[in-house]
Amino acid sequence: MAAPLDNLPRKQREFQQREQLILDTAQGMLHEHGYAQLTMERIAEAVEYSKGTIYNHFSSKEDLVCSLCCRCVSNLIELFQRAYEYPGTTRERFAAIGIAYSLYHQLNPLDAQNIQIVKTNAVREKLSEEKQQELGALEREITQLCMNLVNEAIEAGDIARSENHTADAIVFGFWSMLYGGILLAQSDIPLEDLGFSPVIMLLWNNSQRLMDAYDWQPLSKTTDTDALFKKLCSALFAEEMCKLTQGESHHG
Protein backbone atom coordinates (compact mmCIF):
# COMPACT_ATOMS: atom_id res chain seq x y z
CA MET A 1 0.00 0.00 0.00
CA ALA A 2 3.02 2.32 -0.17
CA ALA A 3 1.99 5.37 -2.16
CA PRO A 4 4.41 6.23 -4.98
CA LEU A 5 5.11 9.56 -3.31
CA ASP A 6 6.62 7.71 -0.37
CA ASN A 7 9.42 6.79 -2.74
CA LEU A 8 11.19 10.09 -2.63
CA PRO A 9 11.00 10.64 1.13
CA ARG A 10 12.16 7.09 1.81
CA LYS A 11 15.12 7.52 -0.51
CA GLN A 12 15.97 10.81 1.09
CA ARG A 13 15.67 9.18 4.48
CA GLU A 14 17.98 6.37 3.46
CA PHE A 15 20.41 8.91 2.03
CA GLN A 16 20.50 10.81 5.29
CA GLN A 17 20.86 7.64 7.30
CA ARG A 18 23.81 6.64 5.18
CA GLU A 19 25.36 10.04 5.66
CA GLN A 20 25.14 9.56 9.42
CA LEU A 21 26.62 6.07 9.03
CA ILE A 22 29.56 7.50 7.11
CA LEU A 23 30.13 10.21 9.71
CA ASP A 24 29.81 7.79 12.63
CA THR A 25 32.22 5.41 10.99
CA ALA A 26 34.69 8.17 10.16
CA GLN A 27 34.59 9.47 13.70
CA GLY A 28 35.11 5.98 15.06
CA MET A 29 38.11 5.52 12.81
CA LEU A 30 39.48 8.87 13.86
CA HIS A 31 39.14 7.98 17.54
CA GLU A 32 40.54 4.53 17.09
CA HIS A 33 43.40 4.95 14.66
CA GLY A 34 44.06 8.68 14.44
CA TYR A 35 43.88 11.20 11.65
CA ALA A 36 46.65 9.69 9.54
CA GLN A 37 44.64 6.49 9.12
CA LEU A 38 41.47 8.31 8.08
CA THR A 39 41.36 7.83 4.31
CA MET A 40 38.44 7.92 1.93
CA GLU A 41 39.27 4.40 0.83
CA ARG A 42 39.13 2.99 4.35
CA ILE A 43 35.91 4.81 5.13
CA ALA A 44 34.31 3.41 1.96
CA GLU A 45 35.50 -0.06 2.87
CA ALA A 46 34.21 0.21 6.43
CA VAL A 47 30.72 1.38 5.45
CA GLU A 48 30.65 -1.13 2.57
CA TYR A 49 29.94 1.42 -0.13
CA SER A 50 32.16 2.48 -2.99
CA LYS A 51 34.34 5.55 -2.95
CA GLY A 52 32.09 7.16 -5.56
CA THR A 53 29.19 6.96 -3.12
CA ILE A 54 31.18 8.70 -0.41
CA TYR A 55 31.86 11.47 -2.91
CA ASN A 56 28.14 11.61 -3.54
CA HIS A 57 27.75 12.74 0.06
CA PHE A 58 30.89 14.85 0.50
CA SER A 59 32.54 16.90 -2.20
CA SER A 60 36.02 16.21 -0.78
CA LYS A 61 37.84 14.76 2.16
CA GLU A 62 37.96 18.27 3.61
CA ASP A 63 34.20 18.47 3.29
CA LEU A 64 33.79 15.26 5.28
CA VAL A 65 36.27 16.33 7.92
CA CYS A 66 34.47 19.65 8.24
CA SER A 67 31.22 17.80 8.84
CA LEU A 68 32.87 15.95 11.70
CA CYS A 69 34.13 19.27 13.01
CA CYS A 70 30.62 20.75 12.91
CA ARG A 71 29.36 17.87 15.03
CA CYS A 72 32.10 18.57 17.58
CA VAL A 73 31.35 22.27 17.75
CA SER A 74 27.67 21.41 18.24
CA ASN A 75 28.59 19.21 21.19
CA LEU A 76 30.74 22.00 22.55
CA ILE A 77 27.89 24.48 22.21
CA GLU A 78 25.68 22.14 24.19
CA LEU A 79 28.20 22.06 27.04
CA PHE A 80 28.63 25.83 26.87
CA GLN A 81 24.88 26.31 27.06
CA ARG A 82 24.73 24.17 30.17
CA ALA A 83 27.41 26.37 31.73
CA TYR A 84 25.66 29.52 30.55
CA GLU A 85 22.44 28.51 32.26
CA TYR A 86 24.09 27.64 35.57
CA PRO A 87 22.32 29.52 38.37
CA GLY A 88 25.30 31.43 39.75
CA THR A 89 27.27 34.63 39.34
CA THR A 90 28.40 35.71 35.86
CA ARG A 91 31.94 34.88 36.93
CA GLU A 92 30.98 31.35 37.94
CA ARG A 93 29.12 30.82 34.69
CA PHE A 94 32.06 32.06 32.61
CA ALA A 95 34.44 29.93 34.62
CA ALA A 96 32.14 26.99 33.92
CA ILE A 97 32.41 27.66 30.19
CA GLY A 98 36.17 27.49 30.58
CA ILE A 99 35.88 24.15 32.32
CA ALA A 100 33.56 22.89 29.59
CA TYR A 101 36.14 23.83 26.99
CA SER A 102 39.04 22.19 28.83
CA LEU A 103 37.01 19.13 29.69
CA TYR A 104 35.70 18.55 26.19
CA HIS A 105 39.13 18.76 24.66
CA GLN A 106 40.62 16.53 27.30
CA LEU A 107 37.89 13.96 26.80
CA ASN A 108 38.07 14.10 23.02
CA PRO A 109 41.66 14.90 22.12
CA LEU A 110 41.27 13.62 18.59
CA ASP A 111 38.16 15.72 18.01
CA ALA A 112 40.17 18.67 19.19
CA GLN A 113 42.85 17.85 16.68
CA ASN A 114 40.19 17.67 14.00
CA ILE A 115 38.78 21.06 14.97
CA GLN A 116 42.31 22.38 14.73
CA ILE A 117 42.80 20.92 11.26
CA VAL A 118 39.61 22.54 10.02
CA LYS A 119 40.89 25.90 11.26
CA THR A 120 43.76 25.88 8.74
CA ASN A 121 43.21 27.85 5.60
CA ALA A 122 44.42 25.03 3.39
CA VAL A 123 41.32 23.11 4.46
CA ARG A 124 38.89 26.01 4.51
CA GLU A 125 39.49 27.02 0.95
CA LYS A 126 38.53 23.56 -0.26
CA LEU A 127 35.16 23.56 1.49
CA SER A 128 31.91 23.85 -0.39
CA GLU A 129 30.04 27.11 0.06
CA GLU A 130 27.36 25.21 1.97
CA LYS A 131 29.76 23.69 4.50
CA GLN A 132 31.47 27.04 5.01
CA GLN A 133 28.12 28.54 5.89
CA GLU A 134 27.33 25.73 8.34
CA LEU A 135 30.69 26.05 10.06
CA GLY A 136 30.47 29.83 10.13
CA ALA A 137 27.03 29.73 11.73
CA LEU A 138 28.27 27.45 14.51
CA GLU A 139 31.32 29.61 15.11
CA ARG A 140 29.13 32.67 15.35
CA GLU A 141 26.80 30.90 17.75
CA ILE A 142 29.51 29.77 20.16
CA THR A 143 31.31 33.13 20.06
CA GLN A 144 28.09 35.03 20.59
CA LEU A 145 27.22 32.93 23.60
CA CYS A 146 30.48 33.94 25.28
CA MET A 147 30.19 37.56 24.22
CA ASN A 148 26.65 37.69 25.60
CA LEU A 149 27.73 36.43 28.98
CA VAL A 150 30.58 38.95 29.20
CA ASN A 151 28.28 41.76 28.15
CA GLU A 152 25.81 40.63 30.79
CA ALA A 153 28.61 40.80 33.36
CA ILE A 154 29.64 44.28 32.21
CA GLU A 155 26.06 45.56 32.34
CA ALA A 156 25.50 44.03 35.76
CA GLY A 157 28.63 45.83 36.99
CA ASP A 158 30.44 42.56 37.78
CA ILE A 159 33.31 43.66 35.54
CA ALA A 160 34.86 47.07 36.15
CA ARG A 161 33.96 49.50 33.38
CA SER A 162 36.97 50.71 31.40
CA GLU A 163 37.74 51.49 27.78
CA ASN A 164 39.93 48.37 27.70
CA HIS A 165 37.22 46.12 29.10
CA THR A 166 35.29 45.40 25.93
CA ALA A 167 33.60 42.05 25.46
CA ASP A 168 35.71 41.13 22.44
CA ALA A 169 38.99 41.82 24.28
CA ILE A 170 37.90 39.80 27.29
CA VAL A 171 36.52 36.86 25.33
CA PHE A 172 39.61 36.78 23.14
CA GLY A 173 41.93 36.74 26.14
CA PHE A 174 40.32 33.65 27.59
CA TRP A 175 39.73 31.97 24.27
CA SER A 176 43.35 32.31 23.19
CA MET A 177 44.68 31.17 26.55
CA LEU A 178 42.50 28.07 26.72
CA TYR A 179 42.93 27.27 23.05
CA GLY A 180 46.69 27.69 23.20
CA GLY A 181 46.98 25.78 26.45
CA ILE A 182 45.00 22.86 25.14
CA LEU A 183 47.01 22.70 21.94
CA LEU A 184 50.24 22.79 23.89
CA ALA A 185 48.91 20.03 26.13
CA GLN A 186 48.02 17.87 23.15
CA SER A 187 51.16 18.52 21.19
CA ASP A 188 54.08 16.23 21.70
CA ILE A 189 56.05 18.94 23.43
CA PRO A 190 57.34 17.25 26.59
CA LEU A 191 55.83 19.85 28.94
CA GLU A 192 56.61 17.83 32.02
CA ASP A 193 60.28 17.57 31.06
CA LEU A 194 60.29 21.33 30.51
CA GLY A 195 59.18 21.84 34.09
CA PHE A 196 55.43 22.41 33.74
CA SER A 197 52.59 21.22 36.00
CA PRO A 198 49.44 19.51 34.60
CA VAL A 199 47.79 21.78 32.07
CA ILE A 200 44.17 21.68 33.27
CA MET A 201 45.10 23.22 36.59
CA LEU A 202 47.54 25.71 35.04
CA LEU A 203 44.72 26.90 32.80
CA TRP A 204 42.19 27.06 35.62
CA ASN A 205 44.52 29.12 37.79
CA ASN A 206 45.55 31.45 35.01
CA SER A 207 41.90 31.94 34.03
CA GLN A 208 41.12 32.92 37.60
CA ARG A 209 44.03 35.37 37.56
CA LEU A 210 42.84 36.91 34.33
CA MET A 211 39.30 37.31 35.68
CA ASP A 212 40.76 39.04 38.72
CA ALA A 213 42.69 41.32 36.36
CA TYR A 214 39.37 42.38 34.82
CA ASP A 215 38.08 43.00 38.34
CA TRP A 216 35.40 40.39 37.71
CA GLN A 217 33.47 40.07 40.98
CA PRO A 218 33.59 38.13 43.23
CA LEU A 219 37.41 38.13 43.17
CA SER A 220 39.33 34.92 43.74
CA LYS A 221 40.77 36.12 47.05
CA THR A 222 37.23 35.97 48.49
CA THR A 223 36.64 32.52 46.95
CA ASP A 224 37.93 28.99 47.47
CA THR A 225 38.71 28.44 43.81
CA ASP A 226 39.61 24.77 44.22
CA ALA A 227 36.21 24.14 45.79
CA LEU A 228 34.54 26.18 43.04
CA PHE A 229 36.21 24.03 40.41
CA LYS A 230 34.89 20.86 42.00
CA LYS A 231 31.45 22.36 42.57
CA LEU A 232 31.04 23.40 38.94
CA CYS A 233 32.33 20.08 37.68
CA SER A 234 29.94 17.98 39.70
CA ALA A 235 26.97 20.31 39.17
CA LEU A 236 27.33 20.58 35.40
CA PHE A 237 29.64 17.93 34.02
CA ALA A 238 29.25 14.94 36.33
CA GLU A 239 28.82 12.58 33.40
CA GLU A 240 31.84 13.97 31.55
CA MET A 241 34.01 13.84 34.68
CA CYS A 242 33.00 10.22 35.07
CA LYS A 243 34.16 9.38 31.56
CA LEU A 244 37.40 11.17 32.28
CA THR A 245 38.24 9.18 35.39
CA GLN A 246 37.20 5.97 33.65
CA GLY A 247 39.58 6.81 30.82
CA GLU A 248 42.37 7.37 33.32
CA SER A 249 41.78 4.10 35.13
CA HIS A 250 42.09 2.34 31.78
CA HIS A 251 45.65 3.57 31.56
CA GLY A 252 46.54 2.91 35.18
Added chain:
Amino acid sequence: MAAPLDNLPRKQREFQQREQLILDTAQGMLHEHGYAQLTMERIAEAVEYSKGTIYNHFSSKEDLVCSLCCRCVSNLIELFQRAYEYPGTTRERFAAIGIAYSLYHQLNPLDAQNIQIVKTNAVREKLSEEKQQELGALEREITQLCMNLVNEAIEAGDIARSENHTADAIVFGFWSMLYGGILLAQSDIPLEDLGFSPVIMLLWNNSQRLMDAYDWQPLSKTTDTDALFKKLCSALFAEEMCKLTQGESHHG
Protein backbone atom coordinates in the same frame (compact mmCIF):
# COMPACT_ATOMS: atom_id res chain seq x y z
CA MET B 1 99.15 20.84 -4.15
CA ALA B 2 95.94 19.80 -2.42
CA ALA B 3 96.85 17.21 0.19
CA PRO B 4 94.74 14.02 0.00
CA LEU B 5 93.45 14.70 3.48
CA ASP B 6 91.79 17.84 2.16
CA ASN B 7 89.52 15.54 0.23
CA LEU B 8 87.35 14.61 3.17
CA PRO B 9 86.94 18.10 4.66
CA ARG B 10 86.07 19.54 1.24
CA LYS B 11 83.47 16.86 0.67
CA GLN B 12 82.04 17.44 4.10
CA ARG B 13 82.01 21.15 3.40
CA GLU B 14 80.19 20.63 0.12
CA PHE B 15 77.75 18.32 1.82
CA GLN B 16 76.93 20.92 4.46
CA GLN B 17 76.65 23.66 1.86
CA ARG B 18 74.20 21.52 -0.08
CA GLU B 19 72.20 20.90 3.05
CA GLN B 20 71.89 24.64 3.57
CA LEU B 21 70.92 25.03 -0.08
CA ILE B 22 68.16 22.46 0.35
CA LEU B 23 66.89 24.15 3.49
CA ASP B 24 67.03 27.64 1.96
CA THR B 25 65.20 26.42 -1.11
CA ALA B 26 62.59 24.60 0.94
CA GLN B 27 62.00 27.65 3.11
CA GLY B 28 61.68 29.82 0.03
CA MET B 29 59.13 27.44 -1.45
CA LEU B 30 57.24 27.39 1.83
CA HIS B 31 57.12 31.19 1.94
CA GLU B 32 56.21 31.54 -1.70
CA HIS B 33 53.73 28.75 -2.33
CA GLY B 34 52.69 27.47 1.09
CA TYR B 35 52.98 24.15 2.80
CA ALA B 36 50.76 22.22 0.42
CA GLN B 37 53.19 22.91 -2.45
CA LEU B 38 56.23 21.78 -0.47
CA THR B 39 56.98 18.32 -1.85
CA MET B 40 60.20 16.37 -1.92
CA GLU B 41 59.96 16.16 -5.70
CA ARG B 42 59.72 19.92 -6.14
CA ILE B 43 62.56 20.55 -3.72
CA ALA B 44 64.77 18.09 -5.58
CA GLU B 45 63.88 19.75 -8.86
CA ALA B 46 64.57 23.24 -7.51
CA VAL B 47 68.01 22.38 -6.09
CA GLU B 48 68.81 20.29 -9.20
CA TYR B 49 69.61 17.13 -7.33
CA SER B 50 67.75 13.85 -7.38
CA LYS B 51 65.24 12.79 -4.76
CA GLY B 52 67.64 10.15 -3.52
CA THR B 53 70.16 12.87 -2.68
CA ILE B 54 67.58 14.76 -0.65
CA TYR B 55 66.99 11.55 1.30
CA ASN B 56 70.71 11.37 1.83
CA HIS B 57 70.40 14.54 3.88
CA PHE B 58 67.01 14.02 5.51
CA SER B 59 65.54 10.70 6.53
CA SER B 60 61.99 11.82 5.72
CA LYS B 61 59.92 14.82 4.80
CA GLU B 62 59.20 15.27 8.49
CA ASP B 63 62.91 15.34 9.17
CA LEU B 64 63.38 18.13 6.65
CA VAL B 65 60.41 20.09 7.96
CA CYS B 66 61.76 19.72 11.49
CA SER B 67 65.07 21.17 10.37
CA LEU B 68 63.23 24.21 9.05
CA CYS B 69 61.42 24.41 12.38
CA CYS B 70 64.71 24.34 14.28
CA ARG B 71 65.95 27.28 12.24
CA CYS B 72 62.80 29.20 13.13
CA VAL B 73 63.10 28.46 16.83
CA SER B 74 66.74 29.59 16.69
CA ASN B 75 65.65 32.90 15.18
CA LEU B 76 63.02 33.20 17.86
CA ILE B 77 65.58 32.55 20.59
CA GLU B 78 67.73 35.32 19.17
CA LEU B 79 64.83 37.78 19.42
CA PHE B 80 64.01 36.55 22.93
CA GLN B 81 67.60 37.05 24.00
CA ARG B 82 67.54 40.61 22.75
CA ALA B 83 64.42 41.19 24.84
CA TYR B 84 65.95 39.41 27.84
CA GLU B 85 68.96 41.71 27.78
CA TYR B 86 66.93 44.91 27.52
CA PRO B 87 68.05 47.30 30.28
CA GLY B 88 64.69 47.77 32.00
CA THR B 89 62.44 46.28 34.67
CA THR B 90 61.74 42.55 34.67
CA ARG B 91 58.20 43.37 33.61
CA GLU B 92 59.38 45.39 30.63
CA ARG B 93 61.77 42.65 29.60
CA PHE B 94 59.08 39.97 29.83
CA ALA B 95 56.67 42.19 27.91
CA ALA B 96 59.38 42.57 25.28
CA ILE B 97 59.58 38.80 24.94
CA GLY B 98 55.85 38.78 24.29
CA ILE B 99 56.26 41.39 21.59
CA ALA B 100 59.10 39.37 20.06
CA TYR B 101 56.84 36.34 19.91
CA SER B 102 53.91 38.20 18.37
CA LEU B 103 56.12 40.07 15.97
CA TYR B 104 58.01 37.05 14.74
CA HIS B 105 54.85 35.12 14.04
CA GLN B 106 53.24 38.07 12.34
CA LEU B 107 56.30 38.61 10.17
CA ASN B 108 56.67 34.93 9.30
CA PRO B 109 53.18 33.46 9.33
CA LEU B 110 54.25 30.47 7.27
CA ASP B 111 57.14 29.69 9.60
CA ALA B 112 54.65 29.82 12.42
CA GLN B 113 52.49 27.30 10.60
CA ASN B 114 55.53 25.12 10.15
CA ILE B 115 56.37 25.29 13.86
CA GLN B 116 52.78 24.31 14.50
CA ILE B 117 53.00 21.32 12.18
CA VAL B 118 56.12 20.06 13.91
CA LYS B 119 54.27 20.20 17.23
CA THR B 120 51.84 17.49 16.12
CA ASN B 121 52.61 14.01 17.30
CA ALA B 122 52.08 12.51 13.86
CA VAL B 123 55.19 14.40 12.78
CA ARG B 124 57.24 13.92 15.94
CA GLU B 125 57.07 10.19 15.93
CA LYS B 126 58.59 10.09 12.46
CA LEU B 127 61.64 12.13 13.42
CA SER B 128 65.09 10.64 13.71
CA GLU B 129 66.48 10.42 17.23
CA GLU B 130 69.05 13.05 16.30
CA LYS B 131 66.48 15.59 15.10
CA GLN B 132 64.35 14.99 18.18
CA GLN B 133 67.34 15.82 20.34
CA GLU B 134 68.07 18.98 18.39
CA LEU B 135 64.47 20.18 18.63
CA GLY B 136 64.24 19.25 22.30
CA ALA B 137 67.40 21.20 23.11
CA LEU B 138 66.03 24.33 21.43
CA GLU B 139 62.69 23.97 23.20
CA ARG B 140 64.43 23.63 26.52
CA GLU B 141 66.58 26.67 25.78
CA ILE B 142 63.69 28.96 24.88
CA THR B 143 61.56 27.76 27.81
CA GLN B 144 64.43 28.14 30.25
CA LEU B 145 65.07 31.68 29.11
CA CYS B 146 61.49 32.63 30.00
CA MET B 147 61.53 30.69 33.25
CA ASN B 148 64.78 32.38 34.26
CA LEU B 149 63.36 35.83 33.75
CA VAL B 150 60.24 35.03 35.77
CA ASN B 151 62.33 33.55 38.55
CA GLU B 152 64.48 36.64 38.51
CA ALA B 153 61.33 38.75 38.88
CA ILE B 154 60.10 36.59 41.76
CA GLU B 155 63.43 36.78 43.55
CA ALA B 156 63.64 40.55 43.02
CA GLY B 157 60.20 40.86 44.59
CA ASP B 158 58.67 42.30 41.39
CA ILE B 159 56.06 39.51 41.45
CA ALA B 160 54.03 39.02 44.63
CA ARG B 161 55.04 35.82 46.41
CA SER B 162 52.26 33.24 46.58
CA GLU B 163 51.93 29.49 46.33
CA ASN B 164 50.18 30.00 42.98
CA HIS B 165 52.89 32.24 41.61
CA THR B 166 55.34 29.61 40.40
CA ALA B 167 57.46 30.27 37.35
CA ASP B 168 55.96 27.38 35.41
CA ALA B 169 52.39 28.57 36.01
CA ILE B 170 53.22 32.12 35.01
CA VAL B 171 55.21 31.20 31.92
CA PHE B 172 52.53 28.76 30.83
CA GLY B 173 49.80 31.38 31.18
CA PHE B 174 51.53 33.78 28.83
CA TRP B 175 52.79 31.13 26.48
CA SER B 176 49.36 29.57 25.99
CA MET B 177 47.69 32.96 25.56
CA LEU B 178 50.15 34.19 22.97
CA TYR B 179 50.37 30.86 21.22
CA GLY B 180 46.61 30.45 21.08
CA GLY B 181 46.05 34.04 20.03
CA ILE B 182 48.54 33.80 17.21
CA LEU B 183 47.07 30.55 15.95
CA LEU B 184 43.59 32.02 16.03
CA ALA B 185 44.86 35.07 14.15
CA GLN B 186 46.44 32.89 11.49
CA SER B 187 43.59 30.48 11.11
CA ASP B 188 40.92 31.26 8.60
CA ILE B 189 38.41 31.95 11.34
CA PRO B 190 36.87 35.27 10.33
CA LEU B 191 37.68 37.00 13.64
CA GLU B 192 36.67 40.40 12.36
CA ASP B 193 33.24 39.14 11.33
CA LEU B 194 32.89 37.60 14.78
CA GLY B 195 33.38 41.03 16.33
CA PHE B 196 37.06 40.96 17.36
CA SER B 197 39.64 43.77 17.21
CA PRO B 198 43.13 43.23 15.69
CA VAL B 199 44.87 40.40 17.48
CA ILE B 200 48.26 41.98 18.24
CA MET B 201 46.65 44.64 20.40
CA LEU B 202 44.22 42.21 22.03
CA LEU B 203 47.19 40.07 23.02
CA TRP B 204 49.22 43.01 24.25
CA ASN B 205 46.37 44.27 26.42
CA ASN B 206 45.51 40.85 27.79
CA SER B 207 49.18 40.22 28.58
CA GLN B 208 49.31 43.46 30.52
CA ARG B 209 46.17 42.43 32.41
CA LEU B 210 47.65 39.05 33.27
CA MET B 211 50.87 40.64 34.51
CA ASP B 212 48.78 42.92 36.70
CA ALA B 213 47.00 39.84 38.00
CA TYR B 214 50.35 38.46 39.12
CA ASP B 215 51.02 41.82 40.78
CA TRP B 216 54.02 42.23 38.55
CA GLN B 217 55.48 45.67 39.35
CA PRO B 218 55.25 48.31 38.06
CA LEU B 219 51.50 47.82 37.45
CA SER B 220 49.91 48.99 34.23
CA LYS B 221 47.87 51.67 35.97
CA THR B 222 51.12 53.51 36.71
CA THR B 223 52.35 53.06 33.14
CA ASP B 224 51.40 54.33 29.70
CA THR B 225 51.26 50.88 28.13
CA ASP B 226 50.74 52.18 24.58
CA ALA B 227 53.91 54.23 24.90
CA LEU B 228 55.73 51.24 26.42
CA PHE B 229 54.73 49.09 23.44
CA LYS B 230 56.13 51.63 21.01
CA LYS B 231 59.26 52.17 23.10
CA LEU B 232 60.09 48.47 23.26
CA CYS B 233 59.40 47.99 19.57
CA SER B 234 61.68 50.77 18.44
CA ALA B 235 64.41 49.98 20.98
CA LEU B 236 64.58 46.24 20.24
CA PHE B 237 62.84 45.38 17.00
CA ALA B 238 63.22 48.46 14.79
CA GLU B 239 64.35 46.34 11.87
CA GLU B 240 61.52 43.86 12.28
CA MET B 241 58.92 46.63 12.61
CA CYS B 242 60.29 48.10 9.42
CA LYS B 243 59.79 44.83 7.55
CA LEU B 244 56.28 44.66 8.92
CA THR B 245 55.22 48.07 7.68
CA GLN B 246 56.91 47.39 4.33
CA GLY B 247 54.92 44.19 4.03
CA GLU B 248 51.75 46.09 4.74
CA SER B 249 52.46 48.79 2.16
CA HIS B 250 52.89 46.00 -0.41
CA HIS B 251 49.29 45.03 0.10
CA GLY B 252 47.91 48.58 0.19
Added chain:
DNA sequence: ACCTGAACACCGTTCAAGT
Protein backbone atom coordinates in the same frame (compact mmCIF):
# COMPACT_ATOMS: atom_id res chain seq x y z
C1' DA C 1 18.80 7.90 -11.04
C1' DC C 2 22.35 6.06 -8.53
C1' DC C 3 26.14 2.97 -7.45
C1' DT C 4 30.62 1.03 -8.86
C1' DG C 5 35.49 0.44 -9.25
C1' DA C 6 38.97 0.96 -12.73
C1' DA C 7 41.90 4.65 -13.96
C1' DC C 8 44.48 8.97 -13.23
C1' DA C 9 47.47 12.25 -11.05
C1' DC C 10 50.36 12.95 -7.36
C1' DC C 11 53.47 12.15 -3.47
C1' DG C 12 56.76 9.94 -0.11
C1' DT C 13 60.12 6.44 -0.11
C1' DT C 14 63.33 2.85 -1.70
C1' DC C 15 67.04 0.68 -4.09
C1' DA C 16 69.36 -1.54 -8.02
C1' DA C 17 72.09 0.32 -11.43
C1' DG C 18 75.20 3.44 -12.75
C1' DT C 19 79.57 6.78 -12.27
Added chain:
DNA sequence: ACCTGAACACCGTTCAAGT
Protein backbone atom coordinates in the same frame (compact mmCIF):
# COMPACT_ATOMS: atom_id res chain seq x y z
C1' DA D 1 81.45 6.27 -2.18
C1' DC D 2 77.82 8.76 -3.85
C1' DC D 3 74.26 10.17 -7.10
C1' DT D 4 70.34 8.82 -10.02
C1' DG D 5 65.68 8.01 -11.43
C1' DA D 6 62.71 4.16 -12.30
C1' DA D 7 59.59 1.66 -9.51
C1' DC D 8 56.44 0.91 -5.61
C1' DA D 9 52.80 1.80 -2.38
C1' DC D 10 49.32 4.79 -1.23
C1' DC D 11 45.76 8.33 -1.49
C1' DG D 12 42.28 11.77 -3.25
C1' DT D 13 39.38 12.32 -7.12
C1' DT D 14 36.91 11.37 -11.46
C1' DC D 15 33.86 9.24 -14.69
C1' DA D 16 32.46 5.81 -18.12
C1' DA D 17 30.11 1.71 -17.58
C1' DG D 18 26.91 -0.75 -15.40
C1' DT D 19 22.16 -1.69 -12.74
